[in-house]
Amino acid sequence: MSKSYHIETYGCQMNVADSELVSAMLQKAGYQETGNIEKADAIFVNTCAIREHAEDKVHSRLGFYNKIKEKKPSTIIGVLGCMAQNLKENILESKPYVDIVLGPDSYRKLPEMLNDRTAKSSHIVDTKLSRFEVYDNLFPSRAEGVNAWVSIMRGCDKFCTFCIVPFTRGRERSRSIDSIKNEVLLAVDNGFSEITLLGQNVNSYDYEGKKFHELLKEIAQIKNVKRIRYTSPHPKDMTLDVLSVMSSYDNICNYVHLPLQAGNNNVLRRMNRTYTKEEFIKLSNVIRDKLPGVGISTDIIVGFPGENEKEFYETLDVMNEVVFDSAFTFKYSSRPGTKAAEYDDHVPEKEKQRRLESVIKLQSEHTLIRNKKFINKVELVLVEKESKRSVHQWAGRTDSNKWVIFNKKSEKIGDIVPVYITSAHGITLQGKIQKIQEMELVS
Ligand code: 5AD
Ligand code: SF4
DSSP states (O other), rough: OEEEEEEOOOHHHHHHHHHHHHHHHHTTTTEEESOOOOTEEEEEEEOSSHHHHHHHHHHHHHHHHHHHHHTTOOOOOEEHHHHHHHHHHHHHHOTTTTEEOOOOOGGGGHHHHHHHHHHOOEEEEEEOOOSSSSOOTOOOOOOSSSEEEEEOEOOOOOOOOOOHHHTOOSOOOOOHHHHHHHHHHHHTTTTEEEEEOOOOOOGEEEEEEEHHHHHHHHHTTTTTTEEEEEEOOOOOOHHHHHHHHHHOOBBBSSSEEOBBBBOOOHHHTTTTOOOOOOHHHHHHHHHHHHTTTTEEEEEEEEOOOOOOOHHHHHHHHHHHHHSSEEEEEEEEETTSSSSSSSSSSSOOHHHHHHHHHHHHHHHHHHHHHHHHHTOOOOOEEEEEEESSOOOTEEEEEETOOOOEEEEEOOOOTTTTOEEEEEEETTTTEEEOOOOGGGGOOOO
């Protein structure tokens, strides 16, 4: 009888893509995925180390796996990804029930390790980072849905002082255009309507001199790729070439994620973000100018060490200037091993919470302002899933990345349909399917 595995994923989309890779490798080695964690022969957790909160969730999950193992001692427990890289000693010492610890560049070894593990009984650990591993020519086993994540580069060389990623995922390296194209072709053949190109620093892609905009162009030209997104870019590497390719191809979504992090130049410098507030605002204006109707989202950290009240207000100033469509907002979380963790002027938790609340409040006003601009317009929406509110409604996204809820007619998941937007509440839009003749598309 074939063995079964269960895998859980925490953290970013990169981890979702990595779990799909791991699944493909396990299935090739004869393992079958199961949703029933208590029955699985092996349980894996793909982990995230970016904030303490993400780690806490995994620690508590591991406690639950241990309970399963107490009842069924043959269960193999594996910790994969960034926490494995970062906390291997801690995991091995405090959680002796963990059998396998594998960093993000060591997944190829998993099938062999599982074999070894059944033979021997000690822990198996591999957290060596590679300068080359990009998991080329390994096709991920994708979950169903409309979107296929395609990893185009791994690692990060930016070393923002708050961020653990350069330490857990190692140096930047890009995958060849040919191998990315093959994966996209396969995803399209398998019925995926949307392709999201992924990387920790997607726009610093460089394969033998081929840059990100050249890759983007080649992917856009592949037949039947209905929609292309990419995440996450770094503002410093955002070029006019990228914007020009985006405006030339209808299937590249009119959406840019542009992480601001903070609005004060002194804080930005201490974060090693390599741009100023003024440069960021200028860039967002250029993006809005070159890509009319574009959706711009951002990441914001409040309470970076040493950030005083006045400096924090400059984050709100930049938000008021740019009026982002949406934002992922975080309280600074000290990550041992990073440069910022050594700064001695940490902002008190209560203050961080207060700042976070003001950022969230301002952003919800801005999201509504941006969303209201869509009312009485027709948008092309990709039907992605049934709405949580009703079995009679779909949920889908505009190419500017806004969720729209609308009543079902005869369309199916994966179709792109014109939807007349009737209202905007919270972060979602409501609409109704438009007959083609009545279309007046938002440019
Ligand atoms: N604390 C809080 N937020 C962080 N991020 C990265 N590191 C930290 C940290 N130590 C946020 C950044 C990044 C996003 C993926 O996570 O905003 O863009
Ligand atoms: Fe972390 Fe900065 Fe690299 Fe993004 S660019 S992964 S925030 S170090």
